Amino acid sequence: MTSPPLAPAIISFTILFLAAVTSVESLSGTTSTLAVISGPSGPTICGILASQPTHHVVCSRNNSAFNISPEISFTRISGGRDFFCGVRSGGHALICWNSTFVPKRLYYNESFALDNLVVGDYQICSLIDSTRNVMCWRGESPERTQFRGVSSGLGFSCGVVNSTNRVLCWSTNGINSIDNSYRFAEYMQNEYANFSMLSIVVGGSFSCGFNLSGGLICRGNNGNGELDVPLSGLSNVYRDVALGRDFGCAIRNVNSMVVCWGRGFREGYRNVSDGVFFESIVAGEDFVCGLTSSNFSVICWGPGWGNVENEVSLGNILPGSCVEEECECGVYPQSETLCSGNGNICSRCDLVERIPPVSPPTLGDDAPSSPSKEISKGLLAFAIVGSAGALLSVCAIIYCLWTGACFGHKKIHNSVQPTINGTNSNAPNSNGSPPSRSSTIRRQGSRGWSRQRSGTGGLFGRQRSGTSGLFGRQRSGTSGKYAERAEEFSFSDLLAATNSFSLENKIGAGSFGVVYKGKLPDGREVAIKRGDTSTILKKFQEKESAFDSELAFLSRLHHKHLVRLVGYCEEGDEKLLVYDYMKNGALHDHLHKNNVGNNSALLNSWKMRIKISLDAARGIEYLHNYAVPPIIHRDIKSSNILLDANWTARVSDFGLSLNGPEPDHDYRPTKAAGTVGYIDPEYYGLNVLTAKSDVYGLGVVLLELLTGKRAIFKSDKDEGEPTSLVDFAVPAIMSGELMKILDSRVGLPQLNEAEAVELVGYTAMHCVSLEGKDRPTMTDIVSNLERALFLCEDSHGSISSGSISIVSE
Incomplete structure (x- = not known):
């Protein structure tokens, strides 16, 4: 890339830059209801006030707030060097105010409405709603060109041409002006000559924009790291970009937190406190302000703000423009209250299919009580x-x-019962059970699933009721009642099939015994689970109960993502179950062992790992929503997810399973059961069992697939102390650093995989929320994983490796 010409001479002036806006719902966001004026009188922050009879502007300077033209409603505002402008509701008038807030009307036309408003140093530009032509004040504008959106910055403006998706730039002094700003505009336009863009955002001597796949691309001067965007170019990582003189910030799609880079933000791209989520952001010369999702307040931070974020006294600001027209992608939650009945805020089409990070506040309500x-x-x-x-x-x-x-009365088998401390279930335990999680994560979990966008199903909007039924272990009585559904074998048949249960045929262990590979006389390869008859009486009774459960459940369950029961044997003390043989073994072994063969390399692709997670989720969804009565597995873990010859994942081992009522109901069984690292903290601590306990276990499996680490692993950093995968991974996902903890055997995701991997990470984070009510349903999870796999699909929709071709189901 050639070196850019000198930045415009006006670079020393204090200036505001606003994120580009588009006429279509692109990844760059909508026109802001927030503006920053960086003038000689000091920073001034303005916003359109929410929940008022008129959508008027309120500004704050030196911590003093005051209303601007309180009798006039506005739909959008934007700020410049020492002035700001606003488009009146309806779009037929444009009014600007100087640093002393004296108004001046620049535009009034009942025939043509203005759509989108951007202000640079001196230039003001907007699009004509009906023609998509750009109109600029204090400078010329390109004629007879229809734009997706425009952006004005320091000495030049740019826009994306609607018909070609190409970037067109011009000087604020005119299209044909021969000056430094014109040469820089020409240079910037050439930098995007090979890209098809959705939007463009202009900064000081650089610019950023989203390409058609949603990747953020920056071009121009890089003297202060202006182009060093984390995960630059990866699709759908960011939205809503705001650029200052020599820095940039963007909102992450996956969690609505802000990432900044460039001058003042080089150390780890540090921005604001973890756990703060944003609706929109705007940038001044050397600081940035954002509208928070928690209560629609405004927070500013950055090197020019003292690098300490603090709230600006503005009150509650609208998260979007209140408009009268019909919303294409649904209405924003609480829109009627926020707009006081005067129009609606439209949901952004590019966010409708994403996981909502927080719940919009109810204005005026007290802070919610602690979720704990x-x-x-x-x-x-x-x-x-x-x-x-x-x-x-x-x-x-x-x-x-x-x-x-x-x-x-056979007791419930408890294969790995942790010690329960009745006074503090969240405290770390010496036996390696999961330690407590931070209050930040607890807050995130409590808010993560309630926000629904009107007019759409949403990724977490689908709900299916399970069939009601009494909660309890399925008991078999005499196993002969299952003869019609499962084949009965003699012990001698199974002894011969396994070569007398030789060690060479041992392939694993289940909830009540050891599993062997066997071959029946008709040539069928099977897996045979043999109950351990050498244990003491109590243990035998628990294992016998597990045998009865598996036989009872699997005799009535038939699903392509559940291991199929072939038959059983019950002779004296011998109790054996016969299953389809899963040629590729347990997912756990492929992720955590080195002796499972070269086929494990097939799992070293994000697409295959997402497919396996979707297979398992569909199996569990069947248990929760379609089995009659519903079933709670109680021991979801990677070693209970088996892979057949075609690498289709199937859920196995129903020895601890229970019949359940509706998925949203709970039950208190005799005692908790499960596996350390996967067991639901709520179930483990309070003995409250719901279908969400299986969701927690699956969440841990998703984290295993993402990181390649065990549910409980020893960290070198902590001198070999056991570390919970949940406590290791969730903070990284919340802070937008998922890419740093991904399994190195798979590597960073490709362009078409980045959004899919982040979607899986975000889903996993919510699955392992401390409280079951904050976790998604299995139907929600399946929907998200389907979306993730779709994002990874190639043109043929199949996963291929060598001679194996696996078509997603």
Whole structure:
């Protein structure tokens, strides 16, 4: 890339730059309801006030707020060097104010409405709604050219031509002006000559824009790191870009947090506090302001702001323009309240299909109570009742052992029961169970799933009710009742099939025994799970109960993403189950072991990993929503996700499963069961079981697929101390640093995979929320993973490797 010409001579002036806006709902965002004036009187922040009879402008300077023309409603505003402008509601008038807030009307025409407004140093530009032609004041503008959107900055303006998607730039002194600003505009236009763009945003001596695939591309001067955008060019990572004199900021699609780069932001692209989410941002010369999603307040930060973010006293600002026309992609939540009945705020089409990061606030309401309150109350009750029940439990056990009465009631098998501390279920445990998560993550979880956009299903909008039924373990009575659905084998048949259960045929272990590979007389390859008969009586009874559960459940379950039961054997103390043989073994082994063969390389693609996660999610969704009655698996983990010869994932091991009621109901079984690292903290701490407990386990599996790390692993940084994968991965995802923790065996995602991988990461983060009510349903998860796989699909819609071709189902 050739060196740019000198930046325009006007570069020393203080100036505001506003993100480009477009006539279509592109990735660059909508016209702002927030403006910054960087003038000699000091920074002035203005916004269009929400929930007022008139959508008037309020400004703040030196921490003092005051209303501007309170009798006039505005739809959009933009700020410049020492003035700002606003388009009146309806778009037929343009008014500007100088640094002392004296108004001047620049445009009035009842026949043509203005759409989009951008202000640079001196130039003011807007598009004519009906023709898409640009009209500029204080400078010439290109004639008879229809634009998607325009942006004005320091000495020059640019726009994206509607018909060609090419960038056209011009000097603020005129199209044919022979001066430095003209030469720089020409240079900038040439920099985008080989790109088809959706939008362009102009800064000091550089610019950024989104290409047709949603990748952010920056060109121009890079003396202060202006072009060093994290994940530059990857599709759909960012939206709403704002550029200052020599820095830029953008809102991340995946979590609505802001990333900044360039002067003052080089150290780790540090921006604002973690956990702050934004609706929109605008930039001044050396600082940036954003409209928060939590309460529609304004926060500013940056080197020119003292590098300490703080709230500006403006009140609640509209998150979008209130318009009268019909909204193509639905209406923004609380739109009627925000607009006071005068129009609606339209949802952005480019965000309708994304996961909402936060819930929009109810203006005037008190702050929500802590989401941990319910947990705290539960723990208190748990401690009180547990203390009183301890003595009764001891007595009951003595009675059962003395009389043998309890032998007829088989207990729920607890394969990896952690020690439960009744006073603090969230504290770290010495046995390696997951430690507590930060309050920041807890807050995120509490807000992450309630926001729904009107007019769309949304990625997390679909809900399906499960069929109601009594909660309890499925019991078989005599296994002969399953003869019609499962083949009954003799013990001698299975002994011969496994070469007397030789160690060479041992392939794993399940909830009640060891699994062997076998070959039946008719040539069928099967997996045979044999119950361990050598354990003490209590353990045997628990394993027998697990045997009954698997036999009962799998005899009535038939789904392509559940392991199929072939048959069973029950002779004396011998209890065996026979399944279809899963040639490619357990997902866990491919992710965490080095001795499973070269085929593991097939999993070293993001597309294949997303397909496997979708397969597993569909299997669990079937259990929750379509089995009658519904089933909660209780032990979802990567070792219970098996891969057949075609690399289709199937959920296995139903030894701990329970029948369940509606997915949103809960149940308190005898005691918690599951595997450390995967067990739901709410279930583990409070013994409250819901379908969301399986969601937690799947969330951990998703994190395994993304990072390649075990659910509990030893960190070199912490001198080998056990680390929870959830505590390792979730903070990175929340801070927008997922790419730093991805499995290095797969590498960084390609252009068409970046959004898919971030979507999986964001989904996983919500799956492992501390409280079940904050987790998505399995239907929601399936919808998201379908979307992620679609983003990865090639032109043929298949996943191929060598001679294997796997078509997604």
